[in-house]
Amino acid sequence: QVTLKESGPGILQPSQTLSLTCSFSGFSLSTSNMGVGWIRQPSGKGLEWLLHILWNDSKYYNPALKSRLTISKDTYNNQVFLKIANVDTADTATYYCARIAWDFWYFDVWGAGTTVTVSS
Amino acid sequence: DIVLTQSPASLAVSLGQRATISCRASESVDSYGNSFMHWYQQKPGQPPKLLIYRASNLESGIPARFSGSGSRTDFTLTINPVEADDVATYYCQQSNEDPFTFGSGTKLEIK
Numbered sequence: 447q448v449t450l451k452e453s454g455p456g457i458l459q460p461s462q463t464l465s466l467t468c469s470f471s472g473f474s475l476s477t478s479n480m481g482v483g484w485i486r487q488p489s490g491k492g493l494e495w496l497l498h499i500l501w502n503d504s505k506y507y508n509p510a511l512k513s514r515l516t517i518s519k520d521t522y523n524n525q526v527f528l529k530i531a532n533v534d535t536a537d538t539a540t541y542y543c544a545r546i547a548w549d550f551w552y553f554d555v556w557g558a559g560t561t562v563t564v565s566s
Numbered sequence: 567d568i569v570l571t572q573s574p575a576s577l578a579v580s581l582g583q584r585a586t587i588s589c590r591a592s593e594s595v596d597s598y599g600n601s602f603m604h605w606y607q608q609k610p611g612q613p614p615k616l617l618i619y620r621a622s623n624l625e626s627g628i629p630a631r632f633s634g635s636g637s638r639t640d641f642t643l644t645i646n647p648v649e650a651d652d653v654a655t656y657y658c659q660q661s662n663e664d665p666f667t668f669g670s671g672t673k674l675e676i677k
Contacts, residue, residue: 495666508665542613550620551661552604556613
């Protein structure tokens with residue numbers, strides 16, 4: 447069974463760096479054709495793809511946010527890490543990690559999400 | 567960026583009837599004979615759930631009441647017959663071009 451779970455700080459102040467962790471099981475990023483992505487959703491609004499990382503360490507970014515995003519993985523411990531630099535209130539959202547199908551780039555299993563609030 | 571326009575924004579359907587949701591892309595999302603269009607269901611307080619991938623392929627475990635069709639710029643998600651458990655917001659997503667984009671969602675209610 448494939449599961450993913452996000453964890454994060456809950457609340458942080460403007461200009462800080464947001465650090466999120468996605469811990470997953472049921473698949474491995476050491477296996478070809480596997481990947482994990484991040485998507486966010488402000489409360490009551492739609493979905494925004496942020497970026498994803500593949501088994502071969504290829505990384506794909508939303509150009510609108512690329513300068514602020516960093517993604518990395520710990521293959522041994524089945525974790526993916528997302529950092530967003532210089533956050534502001536517009537980054538307040540629920541952040542989801544999801545497994546991505548590498549060939550057609552859809553998200554087939556999602557975590558429950560973690561809520562992040564940026565407030566002074 | 568490819569803009570996905572979903573319609574209607576909301577719809578109310580009687581139990582047992584058909585629901586049809588449209589997703590129109592600002593440019594073609596087809597490549598190499600495949601449509602890079604996918605559909606998700608999101609219930610309140612839950613993450614999205616994959617329903618349909620590559621326009622018309624039913625994800626494992628999804629009831630056959632759900633179906634997808636379309637190509638290039640025009641896609642449709644159909645639920646027939648609608649059940650009470652289908653109350654949710656439905657999103658389309660394209661992955662033919664970076665950045666991947668989602669439609670704004672269609673909220674399905676029971677009449």
